[in-house]
Amino acid sequence: MPANDISAERRHEAPIGKVIVTERDLVISADFGTSGVKIGIVDHSLKLISRATATYPLSLAKGGIAEQAPDDWWAALARGLSDLRHEIPNLMERTGALVMSTQLCGVICADETGHALRPCLTWLDKRAAPIGRALTGGFPEVHGYQIFKLARWLRIANGAPAKNGMDPTAKFLWIAQNEPEIYARTRWFLDVKDWLVHRATGRFTTSAESANLSWLMDTRPGREGWSQTLANVVGIPLEKMPEIVDAAEIVGTLTPQAAAELGLRADVPVLGGASDVTAAALGSGEVSDGALHISAATSAWIAGFMPSRLLSVAHSYATITSALNYRPLLIASQENAGSALEWGVRISGGRVDGEALAHAFADMGPPEIDDPYFLPWLAGERVPVDNDALRGVFHGLALHHDDRAIRRATLEGVALNLRWSYSKVCKEKPVKTDGPIGMVGGVSANPAFAQTIADALNREVRVGGSRHAGVLGAATLAAPVMGWAETPWKAAEVLRANTNAHYVPNPARVADLDRRATHLAKIRKHILRSY
Incomplete structure (x- = not known):
């Protein structure tokens, strides 16, 4: 069944203001941090009915290196869901949506199939600091930024790359300068969530905040999207950047392989995430x-x-x-x-x-x-x-x-x-x-x-x-898909009351x-x- 039909069907089954427990009455929500993933099973009242955590390693080395293997994130998600199936034996049948939130400012170099060509440069990675300073510095300067470079970035993106090289912009250039073979084979630059969503659905997407903090996005109202002007400044082709989608959009459903690895049904909708x-x-x-x-x-x-x-x-x-x-x-x-x-x-x-x-x-x-x-x-x-x-x-x-x-x-x-x-x-x-x-x-x-x-x-x-x-x-983000609330904003107001x-x-x-x-x-x- 097409994703839009699934969304419409669920809204019909569980109208706003009236909870009707259907076969699929639970959402899997996974929050990927720096050291591990927290997985929650959430019901119609937006309460956790079960939760699990699974850890993964962070590789630190001299020179500001802080890397993680993307496959470790996926393996941790699978382990956590396996634990949760012991607590909720019919989790497969009851899952109505999968949504993920993740750490920001990671850089994964992926080929055309989504395979990671090297470990992820996480948000903690500072090896690109000299590149960050060169990218934004110069005379005349204000607060360490060359004033004309800063003005252009502020006008288009409402900010500029960090001087410490921790934003993706400098990391893209570090890859290009220090690992040219990897850069040449890179079809997609992905953030953490982007890689996970692709692993789940086979579709390459990103979210606005990841795009924004790559400093290649125009964030002016009505113009939101990738900026060719900023891409030219940095020297990164926009063809390497994935489509920007809304966090509450259904990106697709689980691929058969992903469903088998996670122990879920292949028709579970996956949202864009945040x-x-x-x-x-x-x-x-x-x-x-x-x-x-x-x-x-x-x-x-x-x-x-x-x-x-x-x-x-x-x-x-x-x-x-x-x-x-x-x-x-x-x-x-x-x-x-x-x-x-x-x-x-x-x-x-x-x-x-x-x-x-x-x-x-x-x-x-x-x-x-x-x-x-x-x-x-x-x-x-x-x-x-x-x-x-x-x-x-x-x-x-x-x-x-x-x-x-x-x-x-x-x-x-x-x-x-x-x-x-x-x-x-x-x-x-x-x-x-x-x-x-x-x-x-x-x-x-x-x-x-x-x-x-x-x-x-x-x-x-x-x-x-x-x-x-x-x-x-x-x-x-999954509340509208499930028919629990008209918008995510309305659903969040429920959480405000849960003090x-x-x-x-x-x-x-x-x-x-x-x-x-x-x-x-x-x-x-x-x-x-x-x-």
Whole structure:
């Protein structure tokens, strides 16, 4: 049956507002991160009825190399689904759609059959940094960018390739310059999700956010698509770039081979899918224009859908073109969140496995008036100051400070660093600064952290799916196909109502953090000048 007929049939079987349990009443949603995949089985109420995880290796080497084998992602998906079939024996018969969200800014060189010619250069890969600087640098410059190059990219793409070479643009050129035989055999440059969708369906596609962050896409309203002008600037033929499709579009159905490998039926529709940032935004439930959410995991970001493109060159944030309806999604990323919290616990003699991390912060004692200050730039920073040379700082350490003081400073430092970014983003006119702010990501499940964010921002914090926001957000893309909601946006509003915890600002602690944030700003200014 053609894909469009399947979609129409399901909408008829399960009308909006009336749930009719049919033979196919479940969605498989898979969220591929840097270290593994989280797979969720989601029902009509957008709740997880079962979940599994499967890991895969990340190969790190000197020179900024960070690679993964694409086949490992697929094998992990197959393992996870095998585990889930033990819990849901009739999963094959009940699966109505497969949707995937993934890490961004990977580069897979694929031949005409989709076979990966070399390992994927993941988003962490920094080997192309010299190429990134050459691509964007020159005189006259502003913030490290040659001013005329920057103006052209900003006008067309609302941003420009990162100077650190981590965006796909510089990686394309690294392949061309250092592995010319691979480049010559490359028919398609694919992101992580693109390769997985092809492996599932046999069709080569990409999403708008992957295209946007290749910096070869025109993101101006009404002109969205690949830009020949930018392709000429970089020197990459657009013939190597796949078709851009909407995240909620049915790309195709599983091929017989893919179905056999995953243990599913071959007529299961596969959607275009989205990146982790779009999926997390949907999973947060904050989908009205200007509504923000915070994602706090290893790193952190403040994000929200906006009515139009936004850009701050001075503070290094902008909207990207999301995978759904080309809707602008503001992203203000910070490098250090959960990673800094784990580091703070480790150096103070604590454990970070399992629930130990949360316990470490639950037992850190009340704040003291002379607690040290902490700048959590352990791996550089991006927003609101883009400098990967920055490093972390404790200020005001004394002989009497113990392990609990170190942990308090670390937790507060991460929260006040987010407040610093939040204060810049909130100056944008469309941004809403009233009402609860949603928070997702593994760190948001830590009560001490969530309460500190509420106090630091003086704003109620609403924690929803926490660790599973990506899985649930991706599942909203399948809601129209399944007849669960008219649009993914409507489905995401259901997730907003599924709140697990609320954290209300403590007035006394708000005043204390205001005072400490003011003093920290003075310290920060002097530290930044030292770089």
